[in-house]
Amino acid sequence: MVLLRWIRRRLVVFAGLLTLAYLILPNVIVMVFSFNDPAGRFNYAWREFSTAAWRDPCGVADMCGSLSLSLQIATWATIGATVLGTMIAFALVRYRFRARGAINSLIFLPMAMPEVVMAASLLTLFLNLGAQLGFWTVLIAHIMFCLSFVVTAVKARVMSMDPRLEEAARDLYAGPVQTFLRVTLPIAAPGIAAGALLAFALSFDDFIITNFNAGSTVTFPMFVWGSAQRGTPVQINVIGTAMFAIAVLVVVVGQLLARRRNRAAQP
Amino acid sequence: MTGTTTEAAPPPLTTAPAAGEVRKPPTRRRLVPYWLLLPGILWLLVFFALPLVYQASTSVQTGSLEKGFQVTWHFATYWDALAEYYPQYVRSLLYAGTATVLCLLLGYPLAYLIAFKAGRWRNLILVLVIAPFFTSFLIRTLAWKTILADGGAVVGALDALHVLDVTNWLGWTQGDRVLATPMAVVCGLTYNFLPFMILPLYTSLERIDGRLHEAARDLYASPATTFRKVTFPLSMPGVVSGTLLTFIPASGDYVNAELLGSTDTKMVGNVIQSQFLRVLDYPTAAALSFILMAVVLIMVTVYIRRAGTEDLV
Amino acid sequence: MTTDTKSTGGDVRLTGISKTYGSFTAVHPLELTIPQGSFFALLGASGCGKTTTLRMIAGLEDPTTGTVHLGERDVTDLPPYKRPVNTVFQSYALFPHLSIYENVAFGLRRRGVKSVKKQVGDMLELVQLGDRAQQRPHQLSGGQQQRVAVARALINHPQVLLLDEPLGALDLKLRRQMQLELKRIQTEVGITFVHVTHDQEEAMTMADQVAVMNGGRVEQLGAPADLYENPQTTFVANFLGTSNLIPAEIVEGASEDLVVSAGGGKLRLPAGRCQASTAAGGRLLVGVRPEKISLVHADDAGTIPDGRNRLTGTITASSFIGVSTQYVVDGPAGSGLQVYEQNVERDSRLAPGAEVVLHWNPAHTFGLGADQAIDAGTQKVEDAA
Numbered sequence: 001m002v003l004l005r006w007i008r009r010r011l012v013v014f015a016g017l018l019t020l021a022y023l024i025l026p027n028v029i030v031m032v033f034s035f036n037d038p039a040g041r042f043n044y045a046w047r048e049f050s051t052a053a054w055r056d057p058c059g060v061a062d063m064c065g066s067l068s069l070s071l072q073i074a075t076w077a078t079i080g081a082t083v084l085g086t087m088i089a090f091a092l093v094r095y096r097f098r099a100r101g102a103i104n105s106l107i108f109l110p111m112a113m114p115e116v117v118m119a120a121s122l123l124t125l126f127l128n129l130g131a132q133l134g135f136w137t138v139l140i141a142h143i144m145f146c147l148s149f150v151v152t153a154v155k156a157r158v159m160s161m162d163p164r165l166e167e168a169a170r171d172l173y174a175g176p177v178q179t180f181l182r183v184t185l186p187i188a189a190p191g192i193a194a195g196a197l198l199a200f201a202l203s204f205d206d207f208i209i210t211n212f213n214a215g216s217t218v219t220f221p222m223f224v225w226g227s228a229q230r231g232t233p234v235q236i237n238v239i240g241t242a243m244f245a246i247a248v249l250v251v252v253v254g255q256l257l258a259r260r261r262n263r264a265a266q267p
Numbered sequence: 268m269t270g271t272t273t274e275a276a277p278p279p280l281t282t283a284p285a286a287g288e289v290r291k292p293p294t295r296r297r298l299v300p301y302w303l304l305l306p307g308i309l310w311l312l313v314f315f316a317l318p319l320v321y322q323a324s325t326s327v328q329t330g331s332l333e334k335g336f337q338v339t340w341h342f343a344t345y346w347d348a349l350a351e352y353y354p355q356y357v358r359s360l361l362y363a364g365t366a367t368v369l370c371l372l373l374g375y376p377l378a379y380l381i382a383f384k385a386g387r388w389r390n391l392i393l394v395l396v397i398a399p400f401f402t403s404f405l406i407r408t409l410a411w412k413t414i415l416a417d418g419g420a421v422v423g424a425l426d427a428l429h430v431l432d433v434t435n436w437l438g439w440t441q442g443d444r445v446l447a448t449p450m451a452v453v454c455g456l457t458y459n460f461l462p463f464m465i466l467p468l469y470t471s472l473e474r475i476d477g478r479l480h481e482a483a484r485d486l487y488a489s490p491a492t493t494f495r496k497v498t499f500p501l502s503m504p505g506v507v508s509g510t511l512l513t514f515i516p517a518s519g520d521y522v523n524a525e526l527l528g529s530t531d532t533k534m535v536g537n538v539i540q541s542q543f544l545r546v547l548d549y550p551t552a553a554a555l556s557f558i559l560m561a562v563v564l565i566m567v568t569v570y571i572r573r574a575g576t577e578d579l580v
Numbered sequence: 581m582t583t584d585t586k587s588t589g590g591d592v593r594l595t596g597i598s599k600t601y602g603s604f605t606a607v608h609p610l611e612l613t614i615p616q617g618s619f620f621a622l623l624g625a626s627g628c629g630k631t632t633t634l635r636m637i638a639g640l641e642d643p644t645t646g647t648v649h650l651g652e653r654d655v656t657d658l659p660p661y662k663r664p665v666n667t668v669f670q671s672y673a674l675f676p677h678l679s680i681y682e683n684v685a686f687g688l689r690r691r692g693v694k695s696v697k698k699q700v701g702d703m704l705e706l707v708q709l710g711d712r713a714q715q716r717p718h719q720l721s722g723g724q725q726q727r728v729a730v731a732r733a734l735i736n737h738p739q740v741l742l743l744d745e746p747l748g749a750l751d752l753k754l755r756r757q758m759q760l761e762l763k764r765i766q767t768e769v770g771i772t773f774v775h776v777t778h779d780q781e782e783a784m785t786m787a788d789q790v791a792v793m794n795g796g797r798v799e800q801l802g803a804p805a806d807l808y809e810n811p812q813t814t815f816v817a818n819f820l821g822t823s824n825l826i827p828a829e830i831v832e833g834a835s836e837d838l839v840v841s842a843g844g845g846k847l848r849l850p851a852g853r854c855q856a857s858t859a860a861g862g863r864l865l866v867g868v869r870p871e872k873i874s875l876v877h878a879d880d881a882g883t884i885p886d887g888r889n890r891l892t893g894t895i896t897a898s899s900f901i902g903v904s905t906q907y908v909v910d911g912p913a914g915s916g917l918q919v920y921e922q923n924v925e926r927d928s929r930l931a932p933g934a935e936v937v938l939h940w941n942p943a944h945t946f947g948l949g950a951d952q953a954i955d956a957g958t959q960k961v962e963d964a965a
Contacts, residue, residue: 016380114519247401
């Protein structure tokens with residue numbers, strides 16, 4: 001009876017932790033199976049422990065090439081979408097102009113549209129224009145769908161920013177360029193960084209739009225997709241686990257640094 | 268910057284208008300927002316809006332890949348596409364809808380836990396929610412093949428608990444298999460879009476002033492009533508954007524259906540993909556894609572109106 | 581940046597300056613001269629155009645019409661970063677990403693001053709924040725942030741310092757303290773201060789000159805005591821302190837003292853203090869400040885000396901506030917008349933319900949035109965919140 005009540009009181013906690021387990025389980029599987037030595041071409045069933053894949057992560061033909069291509073595309077798409085998106089976000093928050101409603105819709109729609117629709121229509125455009133599908137068409141597509149997310153992230157930050165800070169800078173002899181570089185940009189930086197991070201993650205991980213518009217170019221997600229048909233090398237799990245570890249490490253180190261800096265600033 | 272403040276210089280003689288005359292801000296400054304908007308908006312117009320126009324025109328073309336396609340206003344393509352593929356549409360909406368409801372049911376307790384109960388664990392749990400993003404979602408989806416493998420621990424447990432008997436009866440699973448059934452696809456969809464539900468929910472829950480709970484308790488509300496009358500209504504913005512962020516991508520997804528499903532679980536995304544990339548029947552593919560867009564946009568609009576939160580952007 | 585021209589400055593002159601946003605006129609064409617070295621207050625309720633006027637002087641707002649002169653120089657077309665004018669912003673607008681030191685050094689650095697160390701150090705000492713130099717704004721209390729904002733502006737030796745509700749975010753006690761502090765700094769540095777506030781007490785304590793603004797216009801301009809004693813409109817009479825305004829009809833005009841009738845009684849006031857026509861038969865509003873009025877119980881009416889204005893009435897409320905007691909009196913001449921009595925010798929009969937006679941020296945009476953709203957400016961308490 002007591003036990004029952006104890007559980008009932010913490011029902012939310014148990015339910016939440018179950019969901020968390022559901023979220024984490026695949027990552028654990030990916031990690032465990034990166035040490036597998038599978039029997040056949042597919043790495044779905046456990047056979048025996050092996051570190052072979054970790055010792056030779058690029059041992060699969062074309063995989064590391066596709067990985068580097070994905071990193072390049074993600075980098076450029078992040079830069080492009082962040083610059084364009086930040087400009088739009090500033091215009092939307094800081095200025096009054098015509099057609100604001102139409103522009104807001106144009107930014108919202110890509111986020112409210114199933115990816116496959118954007119992918120198919122963009123392919124139609126490229127086919128009609130006779131464009132060569134490959135690196136550039138993928139990059140164009142990635143900048144397009146990342147743009148809205150950057151706008152949303154940066155806009156939230158700029159909106160919470162006191163416009164008087166920029167007025168204060170102008171009042172204190174900073175011209176428009178100085179004001180932007182010394183006050184606006186540093187204060188908006190967390191929002192821009194969040195937008196950029198989101199853009200990188202979205203671009204790097206994108207499959208559907210890329211699959212439609214890449215032609216014969218193979219990004220990392222496309223390589224994984226292809227290998228699901230041909231046979232999944234253990235190295236895929238190695239890459240997935242390494243990415244996971246690096247990202248978690250970056251987040252944790254970042255948090256620790258921020259905490260230490262805050263503590264140092266205390267009187 | 269220093270040289271620009273020339274206070275020793277004589278005052279401007281003629282530029283200042285006389286008192287009473289109406290000044291206008293210089294044209295250059297009025298154009299600033301347009302210059303800021305131009306590149307990004309142009310990008311969206313050319314690579315998002317214009318493609319939709321091209322797709323609309325393609326959908327009413329006839330012809331063949333060899334002879335080329337011409338616009339013949341052949342609207343029959345739409346009826347043919349609907350007639351042939353309506354099961355896939357129904358399936359897409361059904362799977363996406365089920366996954367969205369499951370995401371809400373699974374995600375809400377976790378978001379609530381992070382917002383109100385996690386204490387010093389809050390940041391760690393948040394990192395764990397976001398962390399799966401860092402591994403390619405295709406790799407993670409493939410991991411479900413292992414988890415739901417025939418004869419595996421999960422399937423065995425479900426069988427032992429007679430869950431499979433129920434799901435078999437409902438038609439969600441077949442025999443002693445979970446993989447290659449609707450249940451596997453919905454399970455994959457739910458898993459893939461769960462973080463998109465949790466994060467907006469968490470954001471709106473976190474904004475709720477803890478004193479509101481105390482006030483509700485003080486005013487004779489039981490915990491359940493407090494949740495029903497205070498917490499949940501206040502988290503509605505998160506519920507709305509979370510369900511949209513889950514439903515929209517799920518309805519067009521074809522990765523889960525392809526990797527975890529069978530030919531009987533194909534969604535409309537699979538059809539569009541194969542029409543476009545394998546069959547190369549562009550008009551049909553364009554029409555299919557357009558119908559999907561229309562259905563989703565109409566549903567989303569109605570939903571937002573009903574939910575009463577239009578300022579999602 | 582030639583700093584020597586700054587000291588030779590001059591008056592701030594606003595000529596026909598106005599600001600409209602679409603169809604809304606925030607500031608009607610305005611003529612205003614702010615003498616060099618003065619402490620000038622723009623006083624009014626929120627939305628009266630005082631902040632817009634200040635921002636036009638700063639260059640943060642482009643005037644729709646008119647010009648701004650600093651001394652002989654027309655600065656109307658100069659952007660804020662080229663004007664020898666600095667601002668202490670409402671809620672300070674300290675740069676959150678910079679240390680206190682860098683906040684104060686900001687203006688100097690932008691003007692290309694190479695060695696800022698001594699100046700910034702001195703300035704931080706002046707505002708007693710020398711030990712906080714390396715902290716961030718959010719680590720400081722409200723009063724300290726306010727002092728940083730003042731230091732950040734003053735270090736540039738502006739010709740004019742603009743203060744936009746600089747004390748609005750502080751609690752009452754700290755506000756009083758900072759009022760004196762600001763006044764001290766102003767006397768010390770001798771720079772023209774233009775101070776925007778909705779707090780009439782603050783304006784009166786600090787400023788040499790006060791412009792009372794209402795609906796985008798300056799209602800009245802003058803020294804605080806002059807504004808208080810001789811309000812020219814009902815708005816000023818009610819907004820600055822409290823006034824008892826009584827509708828009356830002129831019985832005898834044209835002499836040195838006017839005689840008016842109000843509620844059956846006769847009152848006198850100096851013709852020189854009447855802002856309306858003094859012809860007999862005209863209507864006007866007779867005003868008197870609550871602290872000028874004495875209050876006696878009706879039984880003692882005989883003790884009132886001759887020659888004083890009298891009104892009869894009944895006390896409807898009284899509140900004891902330490903140094904004085906405030907009474908509300910209803911009578912035939914008007915209801916809700918306010919009387920402040922010093923608590924020297926308290927008459928226990930003066931309680932709600934008591935019949936009383938109000939009396940005061942006719943010289944303290946003023947007259948206003950009857951064509952204005954009698955309660956203009958009384959909503960200031962709500963506006964200030």
